[in-house]
Amino acid sequence: MRYHKIPDEAIRRLPIYLRGLLLLSEQKQQSISSRNLAHFLGVNPWQIRKDFSYFGGFGTRGVGYDIKRLIKQIKKILKLDVVHKAALVGVGNLGSAVLAYPGFRVYGFDIAAAFDSNPKKIGRKIKNITIEDVSDLRTLKKRTIDLGIIAVPCDAAQQAGDALVKAGVKGILNFSPCYIAVPKKIKVITIDIAMDLARLPYYMPAR
Amino acid sequence: MRYHKIPDEAIRRLPIYLRGLLLLSEQKQQSISSRNLAHFLGVNPWQIRKDFSYFGGFGTRGVGYDIKRLIKQIKKILKLDVVHKAALVGVGNLGSAVLAYPGFRVYGFDIAAAFDSNPKKIGRKIKNITIEDVSDLRTLKKRTIDLGIIAVPCDAAQQAGDALVKAGVKGILNFSPCYIAVPKKIKVITIDIAMDLARLPYYMPAR
DNA sequence: GCATGTGAAAATCTTCACAGCA
DNA sequence: TGCTGTGAAGATTTTCACATGC
Numbered sequence: 001m002r003y004h005k006i007p008d009e010a011i012r013r014l015p016i017y018l019r020g021l022l023l024l025s026e027q028k029q030q031s032i033s034s035r036n037l038a039h040f041l042g043v044n045p046w047q048i049r050k051d052f053s054y055f056g057g058f059g060t061r062g063v064g065y066d067i068k069r070l071i072k073q074i075k076k077i078l079k080l081d082v083v084h085k086a087a088l089v090g091v092g093n094l095g096s097a098v099l100a101y102p103g104f105r106v107y108g109f110d111i112a113a114a115f116d117s118n119p120k121k122i123g124r125k126i127k128n129i130t131i132e133d134v135s136d137l138r139t140l141k142k143r144t145i146d147l148g149i150i151a152v153p154c155d156a157a158q159q160a161g162d163a164l165v166k167a168g169v170k171g172i173l174n175f176s177p178c179y180i181a182v183p184k185k186i187k188v189i190t191i192d193i194a195m196d197l198a199r200l201p202y203y204m205p206a207r
Numbered sequence: 208m209r210y211h212k213i214p215d216e217a218i219r220r221l222p223i224y225l226r227g228l229l230l231l232s233e234q235k236q237q238s239i240s241s242r243n244l245a246h247f248l249g250v251n252p253w254q255i256r257k258d259f260s261y262f263g264g265f266g267t268r269g270v271g272y273d274i275k276r277l278i279k280q281i282k283k284i285l286k287l288d289v290v291h292k293a294a295l296v297g298v299g300n301l302g303s304a305v306l307a308y309p310g311f312r313v314y315g316f317d318i319a320a321a322f323d324s325n326p327k328k329i330g331r332k333i334k335n336i337t338i339e340d341v342s343d344l345r346t347l348k349k350r351t352i353d354l355g356i357i358a359v360p361c362d363a364a365q366q367a368g369d370a371l372v373k374a375g376v377k378g379i380l381n382f383s384p385c386y387i388a389v390p391k392k393i394k395v396i397t398i399d400i401a402m403d404l405a406r407l408p409y410y411m412p413a414r
Numbered sequence: 415g416c417a418t419g420t421g422a423a424a425a426t427c428t429t430c431a432c433a434g435c436a
Numbered sequence: 437t438g439c440t441g442t443g444a445a446g447a448t449t450t451t452c453a454c455a456t457g458c
Contacts, residue, residue, distance in 0.1 A: 007449060015405035019384055023361075033417060042386040045417095046451065053419050061418045062458045079408035086404070097304035103384055103401035147407060170411035173404045177226055177310055179249040187410035189403050194310035196396050197293070197380050198222035200354060201286035203394035204377035214427060240439060252439095253429065260441050268440045269436045 010051040011078075015107065016041060017048065018074045022106055025067050033064035075108070085112040085145040087169070089160040090152035091121055091131050094175055098151055099126050112145055117156070134160070140167035147171050154178040161188075217258040218285075222314070223248060224255065225281045229313055232274050240271035282315070292319040292352040294376070296367040297359035298328055298338050301382055305358055306333050319352055324363070341367070347374035354378050361385040368395075 020041045024032060038045040052058050052065075058073050059065040075081045086104075088095055091114050099111060115134045116122060122133050148164035150157055150172060157176035164172055165182055174180055177192040227248045231239060245252040259265050259272075265280050266272040282288045293311075295302055298321050306318060322341045323329060329340050355371035357364055357379060364383035371379055372389055381387055384399040 005448090009449065011406050011409055015399075015402040018405070019399075019402065035417080040386070042388070044451080049418060050420080050450080057419055059418050060458065061456070062416045064417065077409070078405060079411070079413075080405060084408055093304040093307040097300040098400065100300040101400065103399065104404065107401055107405040109401070109404060146411065147404070149404070171407040173400075173407060175400075179247070181249070185412065187407060189407055191398065191400060191403055192222075192226075192310065193305065193308065193380075193382075193398060194314055194316070195222040195226065196398055197311065197316060197354070197356075198225070198285060198287060198314040199218050200378040200380060200394060200396055201291055202218055202284070204286065204353065205392065206286075212426090216427060242439080251429080256440060257428080257442080264441055266440050267436065268434070269438045271439065 006054045010054055013043075013047070013051055014074050014078055016043070017051070018071065018078070018080075019106065021067055021071050021074070025071060029067060031064045031066050034059070037065070080108045083108050083110055084147050085110050085143070086147035086149055086173075087111075087113040087115065087137070087140055087145045087164070087167070088149045088151060089115045089134060089137070089164065090150060090156070091116045091126065092151065095149075095151035096126060098149060098175070099129065109147070111149070112143065113140070134163065137163045137167045140164075140169065145169065147173070149173045149175070150180070151175045213261045217261055220250075220254070220258055221281050221285055223250070224258070225278065225285070225287075226313065228274050228278050228281070232278060236274060238271045238273050241266070244272070287315045290315050290317055291354050292317050292350065293354035293356055293380075294318075294320040294322065294344070294347055294352045294371070294374070295356045295358060296322045296341060296344070296371065297357060297363070298323045298333065299358065302356075302358035303333060305356060305382070306336065316354070318356070319350065320347070341370065344370045344374045347371075347376065352376065354380070356380045356382070357387070358382045 020037060034045040034048045038048055055077060058070050086109055088098060088111055099114060104111060114129050114131050115137055116131050117134045121131050124131050146169055148169040150160045152160050154176050157174065157178045158180055161172060161180040161182055165186055171187045174188055174190040177195065180188055182188055227244060241252040241255045245255055262284055265277050293316055295306060295318055298306065306321060311318060321336050321338050322344055323338050324341045328338050331338050353376055355376040357367045359367050361383050364381065364385045365387055368379060368387040368389055372393055377393060379393065379395045381395055381397040384402065387395055389395055
């Protein structure tokens with residue numbers, strides 16, 4: 001059956017599956033059942049099957065899923081079958097950690113440029129990337145960079161967002177803890193690392 | 208009306224409201240309507256009202272919400288009315304950024320200890336915190352530290368989680384991109400910064 | 415036999431419209 | 437009048453049970 005609408009929640013889970021499958025693939029495993037993959041990832045088997053079924057189903061009954069094939073399919077759905085270049089704005093503590101983070105690679109991301117407003121930082125090199133002046137953000141268009149990563153404080157976040165939108169990026173990962181207004185067709189995903197910690201105590205028993 | 212079950216999603220949103228209210232409070236604003244708060248945060252007014260109503264409602268009809276009072280109420284719900292001490296495991300790039308991140312403060316978090324397994328790092332000081340050996344994690348119990356933050360690579364994450372659980376933490380913020388098995392009563396929230404980026408292209412129009 | 419794929423039921427969450435109160 | 441609080445409707449998501457196909 002073809003589904004009319006694919007749940008956003010299913011899309012949110014696909015990268016989880018993908019990461020696990022990439023790990024298993026490295027271990028030379030050929031195929032896996034929803035049951036085993038679920039156990040490996042700490043989720044439910046029927047959730048996995050349902051999520052895949054939204055796209056038509058990728059497995060073989062009685063056998064399971066071919067890992068290599070499944071990886072390809074998920075990458076295609078998520079549009080990760082091409083390398084995406086990203087520009088980082090803000091090379092402070094968090095920004096530097098993002099630049100050095102090895103985890104982006106597995107999904108096919110390439111942080112290809114970094115910008116800062118601090119003259120002391122401009123021109124410095126981190127991981128083969130020379131830090132540029134934020135006012136040069138408009139050069140992005142020519143460089144086929146379609147993603148922006150914001151790692152500046154709140155009060156500079158909207159400005160960074162505006163500059164990235166102007167530079168032609170289609171999606172933004174926002175590490176600042178503030179709302180950024182953008183045109184509707186630009187997708188913004190905000191990660192506030194403190195905010196996630198903030199809902200942890202709620203679930204903890206009183207001491 | 209009293210609700211039997213409070214949606215997890217509402218809990219997830221409370222820190223967003225809290226952060227916005229804290230900002231407004233700094234600007235000396237006394238009260239605010241759901242409409243204005245919603246606009247400020249980029250969410251819906253009825254969502255805000257509904258979320259607050261799960262806890263009995265905090266506003267005054269015809270007027271709005273008293274900001275100071277509302278902050279207190281949300282903090283109490285999230286159990287943020289007491290300072291929570293956290294222990295960081297893994298002082299690499301990401302761990303250092305977490306240690307230096309100023310955003311935890313507003314929610315009343317205090318990263319009170321940091322651990323690493325690298326002998327070269329042990330004893331070094333970052334932000335008034337002396338890095339300790341991971342094997343000393345068991346000393347946490349005596350220090351009233353009830354939260355753990357994991358910032359180590361995948362292959363060391365489960366081990367770090369086990370050690371934190373043994374040390375008596377009740378909640379874990381996991382920055383490693385891997386599933387960590389813990390006893391049921393321990394709450395784990397996982398943030399994989401690459402995974403969030405991974406679902407961005409899906410929402411972007413093809414170039 | 416075995417594991418997927420899926421309709422249908424159940425649970426959860428969001429939106430709405432308006433009653434209730436300052 | 438204005439804005440909150442909320443029951444009810446609507447939409448979405450999860451869970452389940454089993455039909456389907458290798």
